Structure formats: structure tokens, C-alpha cells
Amino acid sequence: MVDSYEEYEVGAIVVATGFELTPTKAITEFESDPDVLDGIQFERILCPGGPTAGVVLRPSDAKAPKEVVFISCVGSRDPEHGVPYCSRVCCMYLAKQAMLYKHAVPDGQAYIFYMDTRSTGKGYEEFVQRAVEEDGVLYLRGRVSKVFRDGDKLKVWGADTLTGKRIELSCDLVVLGMAMIPNPESKELIRILGINTDSHGFINEAHYKLRPLETNIPGIYVAGTAQGPRDIPDSVAQASGAASKVLTLFSHKELALEKVAQR
Numbered sequence: 001m002v003d004s005y006e007e008y009e010v011g012a013i014v015v016a017t018g019f020e021l022t023p024t025k026a027i028t029e030f031e032s033d034p035d036v037l038d039g040i041q042f043e044r045i046l047c048p049g050g051p052t053a054g055v056v057l058r059p060s061d062a063k064a065p066k067e068v069v070f071i072s073c074v075g076s077r078d079p080e081h082g083v084p085y086c087s088r089v090c091c092m093y094l095a096k097q098a099m100l101y102k103h104a105v106p107d108g109q110a111y112i113f114y115m116d117t118r119s120t121g122k123g124y125e126e127f128v129q130r131a132v133e134e135d136g137v138l139y140l141r142g143r144v145s146k147v148f149r150d151g152d153k154l155k156v157w158g159a160d161t162l163t164g165k166r167i168e169l170s171c172d173l174v175v176l177g178m179a180m181i182p183n184p185e186s187k188e189l190i191r192i193l194g195i196n197t198d199s200h201g202f203i204n205e206a207h208y209k210l211r212p213l214e215t216n217i218p219g220i221y222v223a224g225t226a227q228g229p230r231d232i233p234d235s236v237a238q239a240s241g242a243a244s245k246v247l248t249l250f251s252h253k254e255l256a257l258e259k260v261a262q263r
């Protein structure tokens with residue numbers, strides 16, 4: 001398909017430019033390895049329409065991994081090595097992926113390193129409990145200090161912050177819950193539109209409580225992870241709200257502007 005450019009005259013714009021994950025190479029403590037994947041890469045392996053048709057295989061040797069370590073908050077809530085904010089989705093999608101892995105490899109074992117589990121959505125806590133009780137996912141509260149190859153295995157060094165003991169695991173695959181960051185390609189669009197962003201590059205709303213879907217420019221709205229980390233239900237709800245705002249705008253012959261101070 002050849003790229004083409006078209007011009008349209010529109011009455012409103014909804015900015016929904018999405019997100020990117022922090023590159024795994026940005027975390028120097030984790031050795032670059034074909035069997036160290038981020039969440040999106042592992043999602044593709046689990047997908048029936050993915051490269052392995054849903055069969056879980058290690059990228060390095062196409063063997064089924066018998067032990068998989070999931071590491072949450074990689075680059076999130078870490079101002080020194082990443083970003084200070086919570087990416088909000090890692091706790092739940094790692095739990096989901098661990099469950100899907102167990103369904104694909106019933107004799108396998110899934111481990112999840114976590115800082116604390118933020119399962120705040122409707123039914124989310126029950127979902128995590130199901131992963132533990134029905135699928136045998138083992139949660140380890142602590143931080144991982146190093147991931148490196150040791151023969152045909154990967155070594156994971158960490159610490160259990162509940163017991164204060166050191167943890168060393170040998171596994172076949174490591175999945176990283178990387179921090180969500182703004183889509184780098186949205187910077188130029190944001191500059192052209194003249195809308196405001198926060199210090200991390202996410203789009204600022206006109207007012208946190210009164211105008212959460214509007215930007216500082218009338219007629220330009222924001223939806224989804226362009227505004228900040230959020231999951232699919234929140235993104236869908238925000239997109240529906242932004243579409244309603246556009247319809248409300250179009251229902252008036254004239255637009256009355258009201259200045260609302262950000263607090």
C-alpha cells in the first residue's frame with residue numbers, strides 16, 4: 001500500500017494516539033535475550049492468530065517453556081530508571097497471560113514478581129484470586145535485580161520483600177510488564193494542534209473534574225492512553241464520552257466559550 005495524503009475540513013478532533021512500551025533495552029539489569037519478552041510480544045505468542053497459532057514456544061529454540069517468570073512494574077513507579085507513575089494495566093494483563101500460559105502448558109509453572117497488586121476494577125480482584133487458586137500462579141512480592149542467561153536456562157535474581165530473603169529462579173522464559181509511555185510519534189501532532197501535555201508527554205485535560213475529555217483548545221478532545229495509562233474498559237468509556245461531546249458540539253449553531261481555570 002502506497003502512502004497518500006488527504007485534506008479534510010472538520011469541526012472537531014478526537015486525539016487518540018495511543019501508547020508505546022518502554023523499550024526492554026532501557027532496563028540494563030535485564031540481559032538482552034530472545035527469551036526475554038515484553039507483554040505485547042508474549043500476547044502475540046498466546047494469540048491463536050499469532051506466529052505460533054497459540055502454541056507457547058520459546059523464541060530461541062521453539063521448545064515449550066516449563067517455567068515462566070512474569071515481572072511487573074518494569075520501568076513503572078521507578079523515577080531513577082523509568083517513570084514515576086503506575087502504568088495501571090500490568091497487574092491484570094500479566095495475571096491474564098499467566099492463566100493463558102497455564103491453559104496452554106498445563107504442566108508448566110508461572111511466577112509473578114510484583115510490588116503490590118493493583119486490581120481496582122470491577123471483578124479484577126476475583127480474577128487475580130482465580131489465577132492463584134485455580135491455575136496455581138505463584139505470586140512473589142519483591143523486586144528483580146538481574147536477569148541473565150545460564151546455559152539453556154534464564155536466571156532471575158530477586159528479593160522477597162515479605163520474608164527479606166533472596167530469591168534465585170531458573171526459568172525458560174521471562175515476560176516483562178514494561179511501563180506505558182506516550183506514543184513518540186504523537187509529539188509532532190500535539191505541537192501542530194497546540195494542546196498542552198504533562199511533564200511525561202501525556203495530553204492534559206482542560207479540567208480534571210469538570211472537563212476531563214476536553215483539551216485547552218475548543219473542539220479538540222482526548223481519548224484513551226493519549227491522556228495517560230488506562231485499560232480497555234476505561235479507554236472505551238472515554239472514547240464514547242468524547243464522541244458524545246462532539247455530537248453535543250455539532251448540535252449547537254454557535255459555540256459559547258467558558259474559561260475554566262485548572263486547579
